[in-house]
Amino acid sequence: MDISVRRGDTLWYYASMFNLPLRLIIDSNPRINPNALTIGQTIRIPGYRSISYQIQRGDTFWKLATDRNITLDALYLLNQNINANNLQIGQSISIPSRVTSRVVFGKQAYDSSTLGQDLAELFRIYPFIRTESIGRSIMGKELTELLIGRGSQVVHWNGSFHAQEWITTPVIMMFLNDYLLSLTNQGAIRGLQMNPFYDRITLSIVPMVNPDGVDLVINGPPSGPRGEEVLELNNGSTDFSGWRANIRGVDLNNQYPAKWDVEAERKPDQPGPRDFPGYQPLTEPESIAMAELAGNRQFAKMLTFHTQGKVIFWGFEGLEPPESETIVNEFARVSGYRPIQYVDSFAGYKDWFIQDYRRPGFTVELGKGTNPLPLIQFDEIYQEAIGIFLASMYM
Template identity: 70%
Template structure:
């Protein structure tokens, strides 16, 4: 919601007027100098939107404010050209609406277009989100990272490394919406105060690592050479539900130089719906971009969300730091998922992250069954995962 600065207004005043954290307002307006607002300057108020109201006979600003539990001055601020003493029946005014409901519904097939639409909705409502394109997929779809918060501890989440595991993006986006609601409404999630995390943690989120693959699984092969090649790799089968790879048939989570040659020796040697690690490490634009993102940040911990198995892989070659055990034990407590330290599988993003940075890295396998997991499991998976999302912030 946009407001125009009046004489004597301040961001601190807006914070109190709309009951929104001052830091959230400051970060929603990076171009504004909090110490010297300019009259007429546009200021964005996060967590709000406006609605039109048609004046009824007998209405006054005070009556409308009282009935709708809105601050009288909030109405005046949104209607600077309206004389409150001479309201006309049928006249249209603007009223502030505090958003207390989700705009993201993760419980549906979650492709790249839906992700983009939901990201645009969230950014419009919560402009303190920092959004950047840090790379592009094979088919030039934007790889987007979101950052929320100002803390020195940077926690990273990512989803949909594998195409038919797109439900991880849906779960992550729904929790992101709940997190933003808790921040702007000063609410708790599972009894945990959320607003303090804004100054303690910087949350880095890549919701969809493999947008081309996700769209292939959900929408079928695209027109043109990439679609034709995917059909050839899939032996002419138009059902791509088993497809894990990117559009070129490279498994993005087998692309990292962490004993890559061990996996390469025992996996497919040419493009395939799953498990082909590429002809060498880091050949795909998606994996290169994710490596460069980690190298440009200082992630305090990293969580890669996959499906399925209700397990959490947390070790790599003894290089994981000691505190990883305490963290994964807390993940187990809040989710019921089983921690597994070592597994005979290499070259994943988690493996490479631990190897390169010696920081806690986790592969979290959501749900049970055969990928792609059915949406009938969504609500159960979401409830199990909430605790992991939260624990990654406080551990």
């Protein structure tokens, strides 16, 4: 919600008026000097929408403010050109409305277009979210990183490395929405107040690593030469439900130089729906972008969300730090998932992260069944994942 500064207004006053943490207002207006507001300057207020209302018989600003549990001055602030003492029936005014419910609805086929729509709405309501473009997919779709928080410790989550595992993206997005709601409404998730986390950590989130692959699984092949090529890679079948790779037939989670040569020896040697690690490590723009992001952000810990199995992989060749075991045991406690230290599979993002940075890295396999997991499992998966998200923030 945008407002216009009046004489004598301060960000502190707005925080009090709208019952918001001051730091969220400051972070929503990064180009504004908090100590030097100017009359007429536009300020963004997070966690609110401005809604249009038509004056009814008997309405006054006092009545409207009382009925909606908002301050009288909030109405004056949003309606500076309105004569409050001479309201006319049918006249349109603006009323601030606190956002108290989700705008992300995860229980649906969630392609890159749906993600883009949800991100745009979250950015409008919560302008303290920072975004970075970390690269583009083969088909030119932007790979977006979200940054939330002020802390020096960066905790990273990502989803949809594998196309058919796209359900991981709406799970991440719905928790993000709940976190933002808690910050702006000063609420709790499972008894934990969220505002202290905003000051202590910075969340780095790439909700969809493989947008071309996700769109392929959900919507079918694109038109043009790229669609023809991918149909050929899929043996002419228009059923892409089993597709894991990017649009070029490379498995993005087999692309990392962490015993890549071992994987290459036993995996397909040509592009296809799944498991092809590429002709060498880090050939794909999506995997390159994620590798560069890890170097730029220096994550304190990293969680990559996949499906399925209700297990959490947490080690690589004995290079994981001692605290990884403590953390994964907490993940197991709050989710019911089984920790697995080592597995005979290499060249994944988690493997490479542990190898190169010697910090806690985890592959969380959400849900159980045959990929792509059916949406009927979504609510159960989300409830299991909540504890993992929270634990990754406080451990």
